[in-house]
Amino acid sequence: NQEQDEEKSKEYLDELEFLAFTAGGQVEGRFTQKIDIPNPKTFIGTGKMEEVENFVKANDIGTVIFDDELSPAQQKNIERILRCKVLDRTSLILDIFAQRAQTSYARTQVELAQYQYLLPRLAGLWTHLERQRGGIGMRGPGETEIETDRRIVRDRISLLKKKLAKIDKQMETQRGNRGALVRVALIGYTNVGKSTLMNVISKSNVFAENKLFATLDTTVRKVVIGNLPFLLSDTVGFIRKLPTQLVESFKSTLDEVREADLLLHVVDISHPNFEEHIASVNKILDEIESADKPTIMVFNKIDAYTHETIEEDDLITEKSSKHFTLEEWKNTWMGKIGDNALFISALNKENLEDFRKKVYQAVREIHVTRFPYNN
Numbered sequence: 001n002q003e004q005d006e007e008k009s010k011e012y013l014d015e016l017e018f019l020a021f022t023a024g025g026q027v028e029g030r031f032t033q034k035i036d037i038p039n040p041k042t043f044i045g046t047g048k049m050e051e052v053e054n055f056v057k058a059n060d061i062g063t064v065i066f067d068d069e070l071s072p073a074q075q076k077n078i079e080r081i082l083r084c085k086v087l088d089r090t091s092l093i094l095d096i097f098a099q100r101a102q103t104s105y106a107r108t109q110v111e112l113a114q115y116q117y118l119l120p121r122l123a124g125l126w127t128h129l130e131r132q133r134g135g136i137g138m139r140g141p142g143e144t145e146i147e148t149d150r151r152i153v154r155d156r157i158s159l160l161k162k163k164l165a166k167i168d169k170q171m172e173t174q175r176g177n178r179g180a181l182v183r184v185a186l187i188g189y190t191n192v193g194k195s196t197l198m199n200v201i202s203k204s205n206v207f208a209e210n211k212l213f214a215t216l217d218t219t220v221r222k223v224v225i226g227n228l229p230f231l232l233s234d235t236v237g238f239i240r241k242l243p244t245q246l247v248e249s250f251k252s253t254l255d256e257v258r259e260a261d262l263l264l265h266v267v268d269i270s271h272p273n274f275e276e277h278i279a280s281v282n283k284i285l286d287e288i289e290s291a292d293k294p295t296i297m298v299f300n301k302i303d304a305y306t307h308e309t310i311e312e313d314d315l316i317t318e319k320s321s322k323h324f325t326l327e328e329w330k331n332t333w334m335g336k337i338g339d340n341a342l343f344i345s346a347l348n349k350e351n352l353e354d355f356r357k358k359v360y361q362a363v364r365e366i367h368v369t370r371f372p373y374n375n
């Protein structure tokens, strides 16, 4: 129904705006259009395009971002009409990844994904426009290589692939050297609190901030709970419609997940779209053949979740926002998942004892099956 559709598209655009903010942009206006089949030339319809065009002109807008993936031809056509830079969701995410890649490994992965995105778009129109404006979407390759011909880009792609394969081998050996410790991976949608949780339980100092994709590189820490040591990893967050180029080039970062014995799937319960987030994460787990691993669902940010209650007096009906108690959480559908659901606040350190206990039990179980004679 229409109301739900509007609610959904608002939430999608909220997320896109958050992505734009993470990339360093400031959003001046938002447009939506409901169409069954996108226009093959310009994605949106002519009337809507005119609306956007007027807005761009009136407000001197430098960049227009689409939430969906545009074909190279669509992107070019729209740029021609709007006379400004046009990005789609994929290129925006790639840009954020480029800004956030810290190690040479992550940088190589991002570079590969960028070139793969760039290849069909080489005959770009806005390259000359770009040089004057700069800004979002132009970090990494792009500026100098964009005019060079496809062959050079293809060569570069195969070179980067070789470089990654080489590092992959080294990382594989490193992982092999970690011995027989049980391996636990923190996974979840971006910005749900994985790094915060990692910091609290491993007393480390991983970078956490309220932006998307603060973490690109995998961090692995040795954690001990009740004399039982295990390895805990925190890796790149997942997101709805994660560009396929990225999933592919981040495959080895995702190996950490693939090779884990236990997954801690962290969910931001205070986010209106958390159920969809869970579905996006599960979809990627499926793609990397990790959906069947033992998993603990960690519902985080219970401090930030409020629900409306209506308190009726004889005369006045009052709405107020309340926090759920742990008992109440256990009665929600999430609580009914069973023993494998936990409700915590990593920030306020609420219910972390329960968390430690559950993780301990699960790790111990794996440990015992692995070394039946030592226990």
Ligand code: GDP
Pocket (backbone or CB within 6 Å): 188, 189, 190, 191, 192, 193, 194, 195, 196, 197, 207, 208, 209, 210, 211, 212, 213, 214, 215, 237, 300, 301, 302, 303, 304, 344, 345, 346, 347, 348
């Ligand atoms: P990651 O992307 O999943 O690693 O998420 P981060 O650990 O970087 O956290 C994202 C944001 O959520 C940061 O601003 C954290 O301070 C915040 N955050 C993390 N845990 C909680 C929590 O339990 N409650 C609240 N209210 N905020 C949290």
